[in-house]
Amino acid sequence: MSEVTEKSAQKGKEQPIKASEFDSTFKYELQKISGSENILKCFQCGTCTSDCPVARYSDSYRPRTLIHMAQLGLRDRVLNSDTLWLCAACFTCTDRCPQGVEVASVIRVFRNLAAEKNCIPQVFMDQAQSLLETGYAYKIPELRINKRESLGLPPLPKGNPENVKKTLKGVKFFQNIQKPEGEKLSDQ
Amino acid sequence: MTNKYLIFLGCAVPYRVLSYEISSRKVLAKLGIELVEMPEFNCCGLPFDPVSHETMLILAAKNLALAEQEGLNILTLCPGCAGTLKKVNKMLNDDPSLREQINSHLKEAGLEFKGSVETKHILQLLREDVGFDKIKASVVKPLTNLKVAEHNGCHVLRPKKYFDYDDPEDPQTLKRLIEATGATCLDYMDETECCGAPSVGVSDKIALQLARDKLSHIKMVNAQALITVCPFCHIMYDTNELRIEKTFNEVYGIPILHYPQLLGLAMGLTPEELAFGDLRVKAQNIIQQLTQGANKCE
Structure with missing residues (x-):
């Protein structure tokens, strides 16, 4: 994978979501992995995205959206998403999340899972x-x-x-x- | 107070930021901190966390195990290394089964993690082991009239559950250390924000925009220099300032100094001794102002 551009990061987003894409077991798998144990506590307040310095300059990187997608079970869309790699790991989201989701660690878990498929920059x-x-x-x-x-x-x-x-x-x-x-x- | 530390250089400092190492060693020696070299070390593990959390844990634990053999606490110049070693030390101390799993890997190299050493970044060491008063007392040429801004860097204090010496939302340590030299530390907008360095290589565009934001906010308050305590933040600003100026058609001309360089000047060390020559954005104006100021006093 070469550099992430806005164009590559948008890839696939225009495709409508099919019912067959939902994998309801994904969120329970994530609950068992160190770093994403609290993913179900996310109530989509958006503090992570609004405080994210990268999201300010990217039209595609939205930590809240990635977590929502994972909660819904859109495994492949999350793990194949180029935007995962844009997180700068500044941990602002982790420190400010009112639900203790450890957002940066959840993103790290997504990246690790993507890396197992060799899908890395x-x-x-x-x-x-x-x-x-x-x-x-x-x-x-x-x-x-x-x-x-x-x-x-x-x-x-x-x-x-x-x-x-x-x-x-x-x-x-x-x-x-x-x-x-x-x-x-x-x-x- | 502890005054003997094992210095963990990490990869970025010896690779690209020798000026940080040179100035840190000089300043710490003057403050009576004795540094012992690691017998061997490897990458702290942080760069591998995004692709393999397990790799990060093993690499960090291996370094900690090596330090334990020396029986000394670790000092790092890089916040990333300090944060990683601190975090893994706590994780493995808190979770016996994880510790066992990681130790089974270390055993292959004849090592064992026991959890007996502490890691501090230079900022924490200066605050806790040396103290503001002693630093103030070491100043022979106060940098009065010099107005600078600070950039802590994220991993010095985040995630906050691993750090208890300062507040990541309103950090004071670096400010007080700067003020101890006699210089004024200016407040500016979005002070605690990321420099952008971790995005280099993934999206240079976003990385440069983040650094540009910071530089423009620093310029707004007319800071004469930006003070950093991280090799990556330093590279991001110092190495890329010209590129940012060209990309955005703006002029900043803000030199980026490692805190030990600033303190070293106040201690009476020369710019040459503090490797000022390595800086891409030259600090001539500051040096000139300080020399003229000193002459006036005489």
């Missing part, structure tokens, strides 16, 4: 690749690491990617990510 794939190779979220250039000494800074502690990989064994997300050589983390 490229930036996260790049970071995952870097984590497996270096232990850090970014590939810090050698030049910069070596420059530390001349700046009077202590050496950068090692990222120990081998140990990182060991601890991530069995994690679904990393099982789905191919290494550049084509081997999977789970093969090790």
Whole structure:
């Protein structure tokens, strides 16, 4: 997935909702996942959306709408929605929700479920690749690491990617990510 | 007061914001805080929370377990790292079955999370372990006549259930730290709002609009600089200010300083020692004003 644009974020919205799209079990599934336990407490007051800095500039990102869609059981529409990825995780909605829904965590649960289907923006794939190779979220250039000494800074502690990989064994997300050589983390 | 900390650099600071690390180390040394290097560390986990909550928990717990072996509390310069390590420490301490699940992963690398270390961001450390009075006392060149604005950054105080040292709706710590240097900290509209950095790469358009909003509100009150305590907020404003000016056909010219750079100036350190040269938006005007002011006093 490349960058989210208003056009891509609107994708599918013009399609009328069919009765067969409703999955009434979705909300109960969400209640069992850490982060979205309180999703049924949302009474649609709209505090999250009105306080959301991203919603101010996006015509499509509306946390209240996403939660409503999930409550109604529109699983695929929620998880295939590009707008999920626009949340900046500033936690304003979480702090201000009068019902304690932890809105940002609910959005994170949606993203995690979408990621299981590999439906994620490229930036996260790049970071995952870097984590497996270096232990850090970014590939810090050698030049910069070596420059530390001349700046009077202590050496950068090692990222120990081998140990990182060991601890991530069995994690679904990393099982789905191919290494550049084509081997999977789970093969090790 | 604790004065010995394990410094957890995270990824963004050594990758892109060495000026923050350089100035922080100099200032903390002057305040008598001893920093011990982590023997090894990996990404705190935060960037992976959106795609895999479990990965975030494992990575954070691994870092905490490594710190526990050193027997020291953690200091971070990045609010994202501090928030993540704090949160995971609490989550795993509160939920034995989750802790067991995560420990089964750490065991593969011969590690175990025990929940015995605390994490503080530099802002919390300066407030709680050093204190405003001691910071005031460390000032030898008060930055009188300098008017600045502050930007806390979201993860310094949000979500509030993991932080108890300040109020996310009306944060005072950074303001009081700025005032301790002798500078004036100006109020401006939407002070606690996000800088936009987390949206970079997902929607640059929205990210730039958010940062532009903040810069224009800061300009409205005629702040001479913006003070940050987060590598991502700093990158968002400092690296992108020119781009924002071009995109929106506006002029800001507001230098973005790390709080330790500001404090360092007040402590008598030179701009060179504090890595002012690394800033994209140059702070010449401020430096000039401060030097002239100092000459006048003499």
